[in-house]
Structures are given as C-alpha cells and as structure tokens.
Amino acid sequence: MKKMIMILVGAALIAGLAWASPEDDREAFIQYYQKRFPKVAVDDYVNGVYAIDEAAYEQWQTIEEFPPYELALGEGKELFETPFANGKTYADCFPNGGIGIRQNYPYFDTETGQVKTIELEINECREKNGEKPLKYKKGPIAAISAYMAYTSRGKKLDIVIPDDPRAMAAYEAGKEFYYSKRGQLNFSCADCHVYNAGMMVRADKLSPALGHPTHFPVYRSKWDDMGTLHRRFDGCNKQVRAKPLPSQGEEYRNLEYFVTYMSNGMEVNGPGARK
Amino acid sequence: MASGIRMKAKLKGDTAEVKTLMKHEMETGTRKDKKTGETIPAHYITEVKAELNGKVVMTANFGPAVSKNPYFAFNVSGAKAGDTLTVNWVDNEGKSASEELTLS
Amino acid sequence: MGVSRRLFLRGAAAAAVLMALPRALLAWPEKAFKANSRDDVMKALFGGTEASESSAVVLNAPDIAENGRVVPVSVSSTLDGVETIGIIVEENPSPLAASFDLGPGAAADVSTRLKMGKTSNVIAVVRADGKLYTAQKEVKVTIGGCGG
Amino acid sequence: MNKQRLIAGALVLGAFFAGSVQAADEAAYAKSCAAADEARKMAAELRFEWNTVGPMIAKANDAAKAGDFGKAVKLCDEARKQSEASVAQARKQADAWRAAVVK
16 A cells, blocks of 8 residues: 555656646745634744633643743653763764754654654664663653753754655655545544634643744643653543554654654744643 | 752842742652553652751642652842852652752 | 451551651641541641631632642742641642741742642632731543543 | 243254354354454555544454454454555545645
C-alpha cells in the first residue's frame, strides 16, 4: 500500500501534475484558520487552544506565573550538561552545542534518507557515546528536549524540505497520515484540529493545529507530568481508538515533519503548560 | 535545584514577592496502582515554612488536596536587597527539603 | 466483633500515624485536615463557625476549572491584623485544602493550586484580630482529555 | 439390574456427548480466533489497527482458558469484524485523504 502511494507520489511529481507544494499547503492552512477565527492573529496560535479560549487563557496565564515545567527545565539543563561516561556531552553532538537550534527540527537528513527529530538525535547522541537510549515519551528525554526548546524560545520555526524526492515523499506521507481517518471512531487528525477546532468534545475545546508543535514538550495537568510530541500523538490516536504507532517510528516522524512545516515561521515557545 | 524547590523573588519597594514550586508527588492516599490494584499510600507535604533572615514569616499547612508539585506564592514586607529568604518543607513521612535565595 | 475490630484497627492506624509524625509537625492542624465538613473544619481550625462574609476578603479562582487537578486559587485581604488564612473546598472528601499562618512581615496575600474532585464552593476564611471573615465562590469542574 | 445398566449406559453416552460438544466448541474457538488473528495482522501491517482489538482477543483467550468457548468465539468474531473494518478503512483512506486536505 505504502509503496504504491510512494510510486503515485513519484509519478505525479515526474508528470509535473498540479501538485500542491508544501508552501501552497501551508498558505492554505493559515488562510483556513484566519477565515475560521478572524479575530485571532496568526502569531497567537503558538498558544494553542488558549488562542481561541479566553476564559482558559486567563487560567493558563496564572499557571504560567510559575509553570510546572520549570522543574523539568532545571532537570533537563542538568542532564544536558552532565558528561557521559566517556567525557563527552550532548553539546558535542549538535550544531551550536545544542543551544538555540530547536527551530530547525525536524529536518530531513539526506544522508540517511529519513526525518530526524530532536528526540531521535538525543538518543543517537547517547548511543554514539556508549550510553543506553532513553524512552521516548516522557521522563529524562522530555526534560532534555524541554531545556533545548527553552534555549530556542523566540526563534522562528524553519523547517526545510530539501530538493530530494525522498524528503518530499516523507512530507507527503506525514500529510497523508494527518488527513487519514483512523481508529474505531473514524477520525483523522484534521477532523478534530482543523475542521472542528474550537468545538467542544465533552468538556474540552479542540485546539487548532496551527501552532501545535511550537510549544512541545508540554507539561499536561492531565498527565501531571511532561510529555513529548509523540506522547501526544500516541494519546490522540488512542482517543480515536486507533492503536498508537511507535514513538519516533517512521510514521510519527513524518507526521511531525508535516505538522511542523504547517507552523513554519511561528515562534518556538516550548516547553508549554497545558491542561 | 537538587532540593527540588524552585524559587523566584522580586523586590518592589520593601516588599518581596516570592513564588515557589516544589517537586512532590502529593499522593492523596486514595489512588490505586493501575498494575497491582493496591492503594498508593498518602504522601504529601504537610508544612512549608518561609523565613526571612532566619525568622519565620509564614507557615503554610498543606493537605493532600494541594496539587502535585505544589505552587506557593506569598509576599513579605520589610525586605531589602541582600536579605536571605529560605523555604523549607516537611512531608507526612518526615522527609524534608530546603532552598534559599538572596534578594536582589 | 466486626465493629470492635474495625474500631481497634482505626485506633491502631491513628496511633501509628501519630508516632510516625516527626516533632516538627506537631503544629500541623491534623484535626482540621481530617474533618469532613465545612463546619468541622472551621471548629477545628478556628475554634468556631461564626464568620461574616466580607468584601475585604478577595478570593480568586476560575469560574470553570480547566482541569480539576490544578485549580489556581489565591486569597488576599485588606484587613488589618490577619493571623490565619484557610482555603476550604466544600465538596472535597477532606474540605480543608490549605491554611496559612502569617508571621510578622507576611502580607495577607497567598496563592496556590488545588485539586478539586467535582464542582464545589471554594471558601476563603480569614482570621483577623480574632474575628472570622469569609469569601466564597463556586468553581465548576468538568473532566476531560482532548486539550492540545 | 437392567435399570442399573441403563443408567450406566446413559451416563457413558452423556459423557461422550459432552466431550464431543466440548471438542466441537474448542474447534470453533480455534477457527474463529485464527481468523481474528489473521485479520488483525493485516490491519497491523497497514498500520491501521484499532486499539479495541488487542484487548478483545486477550479476553477471548482468557475465556477459552476458563472453558467458556462460546464467549471466546463471540469475542474473536467481533475482533475479526473490527479488524476487517479497519482494513477497509485503510484501503478507503489511501485515496480518500486527498479530498480532506485544506485547499
């Protein structure tokens, strides 16, 4: 199935069909939200659901006075700076010593032909230096990633799709995932966070997809804990009664690639606090 | 940070506005372990003391209804730059932690 | 048999708790935290239930809690001589959530975050110069899980 | 004497009958759950498995262990139906998603 889609994508590209470019996709995405919520400035979408929910916004501001993720930030900084057994540190694995680089993730690595997320590279760094990989959804990796995001606050997401058919295929695969209905409830990501953003599901207001990836990892009150973007993907998939796919597996990384591209140009403001 | 207490303070005139966040589970004693089905014993901070230059200015008594990783903010008058502000907590198991900062 | 055994067990558990309490904790108002009604909390913490509602007590809490696990609540007062502030969540199994004893220099202005099991009145009680003043507000709690 | 023999005969026959019913039930369970497993495998390969299916099959296996093959068959039949529905979902979405893209 997947192969067939790839071939189709490839064929379409070669045939030069009127295929929407990622940039067309992104512009259409923003226009959609501007039409739907005319009073909300595009830049405000970095605040997630709080951009479209005034009462909740105030409560969130109260929490932000001393957000619960600050504990994780302290832990993350410590972990980030503590050398591995071989004396090297995370800083040795990343450009600019890992500081202020979150806005460039995820990126397409033309060498390995796959999408690299910051969490994936944190673990690659560990393994390269003889350390055991961390679990991807929560705990130390969320703390380290939170710290790295924090050092990048205010920088604008700059996701690049290089001139490489594999990169385009990864983007398209992420897009396909985003718009495909899944699970027993037969909902796609877009059904909730695009077409029903702002509507209530039981007691919750559905957050808009625009700006979603700017504030991860997040401290969620529901978790009483920090979690990575893929932990949230996992939760969303479960909510529509689909079996979640592996964190940092190809599908979720491609999904992150697409979703983050849609928020290109928006400021990194992670880590975030959410209910 | 090893104490698991984060503190922030701002001096406005002679008033210090202090905010603290304390890492603690705050177990209510009514939750059940999902795997074993056993009740998780209550474990929560009972008392937080705030001291200015070694003198107690405020004591907060907590029950298990205070949220996980408790937040506690308060204001102290008669403070000036260079003063030492200390916050320490004790929990129902007798564990404790302490953190201090110098006002500036 | 059943009853007396249970009584005995409860007694034993209470004794165990008391023994486990470190000395520094003796000031912790255990009775008030164990009380299960607003009036019992008032009696245990303040020695009486007679209180007047006062606009000099300001209680800040959301109309609708985003998540009952983390409800921001703050209490301040313009009254002179504030000694103690109590925060009661009426519908919680143990209504007293927190109390604050103010020493010299402490302002009557405290903030914290509370767990609320369901929609409930939140009551701020302030003792100033030996008298009790209150402010209260209903906070709605809904449960959910689809926030982003 | 005759009567006794009759009773004994009836008992033997009854036991044989019960045994064969049990064997038939067990075979139905094996068949139904093998079909469920296969459908589930297909859904998983397409990455479209529903999270309702795994627990259902686990429950079916528990029921079979406890000897309740009727219940096990019911659960496996439902698990197979849901897996087939998710495979159909995957096939449909392979094209349908394009129509949902924001334009």
